[in-house]
Amino acid sequence: MSLNVLFLGEIVGRAGIAVLKKELRSLRHELDVDLCIANGEGTTNGFGIGAAHSVQLTKLGVDVITGGEKFYYKVDFVEFLPKCPFAIRPANYPPLSPGRPFRILERKGHRIAVVNFISSSGFSRIGASNPFVQADHLVKKLQEDAGIVLVQFHSATTAECATFAHYLDGRVACVVGTHNKVMSADATILEGGTAFISDDGRCGADMSVGGLDPDKEIYKFTTALPTRSWESWSDCQIQGVLVKVDEESGKALEITPVRRRVEVERPEVKKNDD
Numbered sequence: 001m002s003l004n005v006l007f008l009g010e011i012v013g014r015a016g017i018a019v020l021k022k023e024l025r026s027l028r029h030e031l032d033v034d035l036c037i038a039n040g041e042g043t044t045n046g047f048g049i050g051a052a053h054s055v056q057l058t059k060l061g062v063d064v065i066t067g068g069e070k071f072y073y074k075v076d077f078v079e080f081l082p083k084c085p086f087a088i089r090p091a092n093y094p095p096l097s098p099g100r101p102f103r104i105l106e107r108k109g110h111r112i113a114v115v116n117f118i119s120s121s122g123f124s125r126i127g128a129s130n131p132f133v134q135a136d137h138l139v140k141k142l143q144e145d146a147g148i149v150l151v152q153f154h155s156a157t158t159a160e161c162a163t164f165a166h167y168l169d170g171r172v173a174c175v176v177g178t179h180n181k182v183m184s185a186d187a188t189i190l191e192g193g194t195a196f197i198s199d200d201g202r203c204g205a206d207m208s209v210g211g212l213d214p215d216k217e218i219y220k221f222t223t224a225l226p227t228r229s230w231e232s233w234s235d236c237q238i239q240g241v242l243v244k245v246d247e248e249s250g251k252a253l254e255i256t257p258v259r260r261r262v263e264v265e266r267p268e269v270k271k272n273d274d
């Protein structure tokens, strides 16, 4: 028997919320999903997640929200974190950082730990500790507390994500990368039974720059002028991976990319929004 875990790619803006609203319930049913994990740090206009949006994601069918370097961008979410049971910060953040470093849930009589780390590369200003060192300690503790350990790795590089997955191979059910928001073609089961993909894509506009309007990003690169990025609504998709985990061994049986086009309507743009 297996546990089916759906990892959703980063949810980017209102388009990302719209695809979840339209598709997630039926997708959960169709794929017989026991647990849904999503990177939510881009839910509010692509930059952070507000408290209300975090609650909305859980109502739409997300069980655990993970994050990365944009996790604390919205003040009301930071204030909400101490009483928020469903969102987890990277576990290798400084010890005084608000929020929980992992979450343990029960499904089909099994205890499942979900833990999130952030890479050493790319995020030097955050002050996170070495994820490899931190994982050694924490994964051992979680293995004792829960039979199944699921890892989300917020990684700026595919190389560090692959290295992290091989490092934890055989100790955790999966290492699923996020941050780049471009689904990679390297989904596989490693020799020790750990499922791996270096990036599980995004939920939101596919014909875009990481879910954002290309015109705004082109303007930034061609003028050097600061301007606000804006979400795109072009070719909206729900993306992620389905990981099947053997209930007894806690190792992965399958990892399957999920990528579906979702027809959603762009809401009317308010004056001054664009």
Ligand SMILES: [Fe+2]
Pocket (backbone or CB within 6 Å): 041, 068, 069, 070, 154, 179
């Ligand atoms: Fe990120």
